[in-house]
Amino acid sequence: MSDESTGTDTLSALRNLLGPAGYLAGADLPARNRTDWSFLPPANPVAVLRPTTTDEVVAILQHCHAHDIVVTPQGGLTGLCGGARPLDGGIALSLERMAGIEDLDPDGMTMTVRAGTPLETIQKAAAEAGLFFPLDLGARGSCAIGGNLSTNAGGNRVIRYGMTRDLVLGVEAVLPDGTLLPMLNRMIKNNAGYDLKQLFLGTEGTLGVITRVVLRLYPQPGCTSAALCIVPDYDTVLSVLSASRKRLGPLLSAFEVMWADYWHQATERTGLRAPVAMGQGSHAILIEMQGLDEDIDGPRFEALLEHLMNEGLVQDGAVAQSLSDIAAFWATRDAAAEFANPAIIGPHISFDVGLAVARMDEFANRAKAALMERLGCHSVYYGHVGDGNLHVVAWVPGADPQPLSAASEVVYGIVGEMKGTVSAEHGIGALKKPYLPLSRSPAELDLMRQIKTSLDPKGLMNPTKIFD
Amino acid sequence: MSDESTGTDTLSALRNLLGPAGYLAGADLPARNRTDWSFLPPANPVAVLRPTTTDEVVAILQHCHAHDIVVTPQGGLTGLCGGARPLDGGIALSLERMAGIEDLDPDGMTMTVRAGTPLETIQKAAAEAGLFFPLDLGARGSCAIGGNLSTNAGGNRVIRYGMTRDLVLGVEAVLPDGTLLPMLNRMIKNNAGYDLKQLFLGTEGTLGVITRVVLRLYPQPGCTSAALCIVPDYDTVLSVLSASRKRLGPLLSAFEVMWADYWHQATERTGLRAPVAMGQGSHAILIEMQGLDEDIDGPRFEALLEHLMNEGLVQDGAVAQSLSDIAAFWATRDAAAEFANPAIIGPHISFDVGLAVARMDEFANRAKAALMERLGCHSVYYGHVGDGNLHVVAWVPGADPQPLSAASEVVYGIVGEMKGTVSAEHGIGALKKPYLPLSRSPAELDLMRQIKTSLDPKGLMNPTKIFD
Numbered sequence: 036m037s038d039e040s041t042g043t044d045t046l047s048a049l050r051n052l053l054g055p056a057g058y059l060a061g062a063d064l065p066a067r068n069r070t071d072w073s074f075l076p077p078a079n080p081v082a083v084l085r086p087t088t089t090d091e092v093v094a095i096l097q098h099c100h101a102h103d104i105v106v107t108p109q110g111g112l113t114g115l116c117g118g119a120r121p122l123d124g125g126i127a128l129s130l131e132r133m134a135g136i137e138d139l140d141p142d143g144m145t146m147t148v149r150a151g152t153p154l155e156t157i158q159k160a161a162a163e164a165g166l167f168f169p170l171d172l173g174a175r176g177s178c179a180i181g182g183n184l185s186t187n188a189g190g191n192r193v194i195r196y197g198m199t200r201d202l203v204l205g206v207e208a209v210l211p212d213g214t215l216l217p218m219l220n221r222m223i224k225n226n227a228g229y230d231l232k233q234l235f236l237g238t239e240g241t242l243g244v245i246t247r248v249v250l251r252l253y254p255q256p257g258c259t260s261a262a263l264c265i266v267p268d269y270d271t272v273l274s275v276l277s278a279s280r281k282r283l284g285p286l287l288s289a290f291e292v293m294w295a296d297y298w299h300q301a302t303e304r305t306g307l308r309a310p311v312a313m314g315q316g317s318h319a320i321l322i323e324m325q326g327l328d329e330d331i332d333g334p335r336f337e338a339l340l341e342h343l344m345n346e347g348l349v350q351d352g353a354v355a356q357s358l359s360d361i362a363a364f365w366a367t368r369d370a371a372a373e374f375a376n377p378a379i380i381g382p383h384i385s386f387d388v389g390l391a392v393a394r395m396d397e398f399a400n401r402a403k404a405a406l407m408e409r410l411g412c413h414s415v416y417y418g419h420v421g422d423g424n425l426h427v428v429a430w431v432p433g434a435d436p437q438p439l440s441a442a443s444e445v446v447y448g449i450v451g452e453m454k455g456t457v458s459a460e461h462g463i464g465a466l467k468k469p470y471l472p473l474s475r476s477p478a479e480l481d482l483m484r485q486i487k488t489s490l491d492p493k494g495l496m497n498p499t500k501i502f503d
Numbered sequence: 504m505s506d507e508s509t510g511t512d513t514l515s516a517l518r519n520l521l522g523p524a525g526y527l528a529g530a531d532l533p534a535r536n537r538t539d540w541s542f543l544p545p546a547n548p549v550a551v552l553r554p555t556t557t558d559e560v561v562a563i564l565q566h567c568h569a570h571d572i573v574v575t576p577q578g579g580l581t582g583l584c585g586g587a588r589p590l591d592g593g594i595a596l597s598l599e600r601m602a603g604i605e606d607l608d609p610d611g612m613t614m615t616v617r618a619g620t621p622l623e624t625i626q627k628a629a630a631e632a633g634l635f636f637p638l639d640l641g642a643r644g645s646c647a648i649g650g651n652l653s654t655n656a657g658g659n660r661v662i663r664y665g666m667t668r669d670l671v672l673g674v675e676a677v678l679p680d681g682t683l684l685p686m687l688n689r690m691i692k693n694n695a696g697y698d699l700k701q702l703f704l705g706t707e708g709t710l711g712v713i714t715r716v717v718l719r720l721y722p723q724p725g726c727t728s729a730a731l732c733i734v735p736d737y738d739t740v741l742s743v744l745s746a747s748r749k750r751l752g753p754l755l756s757a758f759e760v761m762w763a764d765y766w767h768q769a770t771e772r773t774g775l776r777a778p779v780a781m782g783q784g785s786h787a788i789l790i791e792m793q794g795l796d797e798d799i800d801g802p803r804f805e806a807l808l809e810h811l812m813n814e815g816l817v818q819d820g821a822v823a824q825s826l827s828d829i830a831a832f833w834a835t836r837d838a839a840a841e842f843a844n845p846a847i848i849g850p851h852i853s854f855d856v857g858l859a860v861a862r863m864d865e866f867a868n869r870a871k872a873a874l875m876e877r878l879g880c881h882s883v884y885y886g887h888v889g890d891g892n893l894h895v896v897a898w899v900p901g902a903d904p905q906p907l908s909a910a911s912e913v914v915y916g917i918v919g920e921m922k923g924t925v926s927a928e929h930g931i932g933a934l935k936k937p938y939l940p941l942s943r944s945p946a947e948l949d950l951m952r953q954i955k956t957s958l959d960p961k962g963l964m965n966p967t968k969i970f971d
Contacts, residue, residue, distance in 0.1 A: 140859065140860075140861065141745070142741050142744070142745070142859075142860045142861040143859050143860045143861060143891065144748070165749075186694065187694050187698075189692050189694070193691060193692060194691075195753075197669070197691075198691075198692060198694075200698070201665070201669060210950070214946050214949075214950075215946060216944070216946050216947055216950065217944055217946070217947075218944075218947060220924070221859055221891075222857040222858070222859070222890075222891040222892075222923070222924055222927065223661060223662075223665075223666075223890045223891055223892075224657050224661060224666060224857050224887070224890050224891060224892045224924075224927040224928050225857055225924040225926075225927060225942075226654065226655050226657070226666075226705055226924070226926045226927060226928055226929065226930045226931070227924045227925050227926045227931060227935075227939055227942040227943055228931055228939055228942075228943050228947070228948070228951055228969055228970065229705070229706055229950075229951045229954060229969075230655075230668070230701065230704070230705055231947055231950055231951065231954075233698065233701035234950075236698070237694055237697070237698055238697055253752075254748045254749045254752050255749075256752075257752075273610050276610070277609065277610070280612070280722045281633075281722050281723075281795075282795060282796075283795070284721075284722050284724070284725075284753075284754070284795045285663075285752075285753035285754065286752070286753065286795075327749075327750060327751070327752045327754075327803075328750075328803070331799060331800075331802070331803050332799075334799070335795075335796065335799050389690040389692050389693050390690070391608065391610075391611050391689055391690070392608075392610045392611045393608065393610040393611060419692070422690075422691045422692050423611065423689075423690040423691055423692060424690075424691075424692045455690070456688075456690055456692075456693040456694070456695045457695050458693075458694045458695045459690065459692040459693060459694060460692050460694055461694065462694045463694070463695060463696055467695075471695055471696055474693075474695040474696075475695055475696050476684070476685055476686075478682050478683060478684050478685070479684055479685075479686060479696070479699055480696070481682075482678070482682075482684065482697075482699055482702075482958075483696055483697045483699065485957055485958070486697060486699075486954070486957065488957075489953055489954065489956075489957035490950075490953070501696055501697075502696065
């Protein structure tokens with residue numbers, strides 16, 4: 036960006052366009068817009084723009100395009116990889132004032148919302164209409180749906196409902212030159228030409244700005260069942276997964292696995308009461324079913340558990356008898372959020388990787404040994420095994436800072452060798468950019484750059500993210 | 504394409520590359536490769552190429568790119584819109600000899616297949632492994648999976664499993680210049696950079712050639728239930744849809760609606776025994792559930808029907824008591840295939856459009872009146888209402904040829920006004936190209952052309968299809 040582009044005249048044109056509440060700069064520039072949840076250091080954008088309409092977004096991008104100004108779109112700023120962190124000297128384009136539900140169609144089971152709408156607002160609006168929007172993640176109260184689309188967010192129920200990409204029917208988006216794409220399709224089936232919305236899903240704001248979204252809704256679950264099972268080895272994890280899929284079919288809503296090393300941290304060290312004892316087991320499995328009718332589906336779930344015990348697959352197990360039991364089971368899975376407590380683990384490094392389901396234990400064993408051997412680094416393993424998604428928590432006791440780069444080299448190196456992905460659900464952003472070539476071939480990276488160059492020849496939309 | 508490009512030297516290079524079985528020209532050029540099921544007249548390609556390996560596809564595309572030769576990829580040639588019809592003077596690139604299953608992973612629930620594999624082969628291989636590949640359509644024995652991907656095929660179970668796009672985890676594809684993209688991802692969650700496979704799904708071979716595919720498998724259904732219900736009006740259709748979704752949730756596998764005008768043709772005129780009487784009803788609904796366990800899910804389905812009767816929603820109904828009952832119910836829905844019989848309707852025009860679910864009856868009424876008023880054209884209506892997909896059969900008694908263009912103007916004009924899609928599941932190809940602007944904005948069409956130009960600057964991959 037040239038100095039001229041951020042000169043007073045250019046900035047005042049944007050301020051005149053958006054008014055004082057829509058243009059924050061200097062002392063008014065909010066600290067929160069300088070970075071996201073990636074813990075990258077705060078950046079120094081020249082201004083935060085806060086449009087209230089799609090027309091304003093179009094005008095902003097036309098203006099920035101004409102004056103070669105770099106733009107980083109921002110939603111709820113809860114991303115973990117730095118995708119929404121603005122560039123020094125660039126503009127942060129926050130969609131926070133473009134929030135709200137525009138339409139809910141109960142027959143078509145769709146909801147049309149503005150991109151800045153918080154996820155939780157959408158979940159609640161669906162529930163009030165007797166319907167269900169299945170995307171769910173820890174940041175639900177803060178994250179915005181536009182950011183969920185831009186990062187193709189995953190979350191807790193992917194095994195049943197898919198990723199964010201699978202929950203989107205249409206988008207309204209603005210290209211880097213300000214061209215408006217009114218693609219608010221509401222139909223499940225639409226084969227009229229290229230499915231252009233895909234260009235804006237999971238591309239982390241590098242190809243344009245999403246302004247409105249048509250989401251797919253589902254029937255509300257009628258009942259929920261859950262169990263925690265202890266198994267003797269990973270082969271048994273796979274057998275339990277197979278039986279759960281067969282007997283619960285599309286009602287299976289979560290299949291979370293905790294390795295014994297994780298379980299130790301999550302229960303004994305946090306002081307959380309363990310609903311079952313790991314004993315000589317190797318893994319704990321949290322199985323959840325979203326059923327339709329307690330009278331019909333409750334017995335189905337109990338029959339699955341009985342089958343697992345009778346077959347000798349499960350050494351010890353507990354079936355939730357209440358909603359508070361279900362919450363207690365999930366607490367073991369969610370305990371990772373407390374690991375930063377110095378009394379438990381303290382400073383650590385987190386990973387989000389994807390692997391073939393059958394090879395996740397092999398990966399865990401290799402990564403654990405390599406981290407310890409090369410870096411004296413401890414590590415524990417857990418994840419959405421039904422989706423092929425594994426999380427790793429790694430730490431060198433007492434190290435400050437923790438060896439982020441060195442541990443990343445070890446973990447992502449093994450991921451690459453095993454043809455896994457360096458990002459299952461968090462995206463690439465700025466943090467994981469050095470490791471993207473481990474998961475994608477040179478030809479793929481070239482094609483990504485080619486698409487980027489075609490849609491954004493000036494390189495103004497969230498540059499330096501995903502790839503250079 | 505210049506005359507020089509198809510000169511003897513160029514052709515012999517391809518013949519040498521592929522051998523006599525891989526290069527068919529002149530008298531050996533098969534008639535079937537000259538068009539597809541669109542009923543467009545046979546074209547005159549210079550040769551049909553039949554590679555057996557991805558390396559050969561790479562070599563062919565490199566060669567054609569260097570010599571400016573136009574290429575049309577071909578699968579099972581069952582497309583209805585002319586997408587696989589080659590160009591006069593161009594090359595037909597048939598994947599028929601690249602068939603076969605390379606891998607089936609029961610833990611990851613994936614299957615890796617070559618692009619020329621017939622759909623039915625894949626369905627059977629999944630079933631033999633105790634699993635299920637849900638894509639299903641009438642041409643299952645002839646169509647190839649590469650073509651299913653290229654057209655994003657729909658079919659009978661979209662309401663439960665989604666379109667082909669939703670069933671694909673990875674593809675291996677070759678760009679127009681011969682660049683190989685090895686994107687055989689097997690993971691449900693993978694957010695490492697742009698999801699480039701989307702460029703080859705539903706783009707009808709205009710951006711490259713799919714050579715291998717990773718498909719997602721599902722658990723085999725344990726039982727199937729079906730019912731036929733007669734309702735008094737379209738509002739009741741919507742109420743029955745809502746109740747079916749709520750009570751069957753993700754087990755609902757089909758929700759097909761037949762308007763009374765269609766029902767009359769499909770039963771009285773074909774001589775098919777009607778499982779229920781339409782009487783004063785307005786619509787017949789075929790509801791199907793794929794359950795997991797007959798003992799558990801059978802009663803669930805019966806309870807739904809009891810609810811519909813008790814609420815007074817359904818005037819008359821029949822529940823299948825056997826597999827042959829289920830087949831008889833589907834026979835009413837599939838009777839459209841017999842309409843070409845002169846004793847029933849004879850020559851006619853078929854449409855595949857998409858609309859908001861709540862407005863399908865409004866569309867049917869408008870289209871029926873306009874077709875009759877403007878063209879003296881009869882029409883009947885049926886479709887996958889749960890997916891927002893309507894089929895129309897239209898005919899002017901005794902007209903030969905039938906007024907395809909005039910009827911298309913009427914039907915697609917109303918679709919455009921109602922913000923529907925001119926293609927729900929068949930694609931655009933050559934036949935629907937004139938009507939694409941009714942469903943997509945100028946900005947979208949420009950962006951499609953921009954993507955096309957970026958990936959295929961010479962315009963050699965299946966040109967003239969979808970858009971000019």
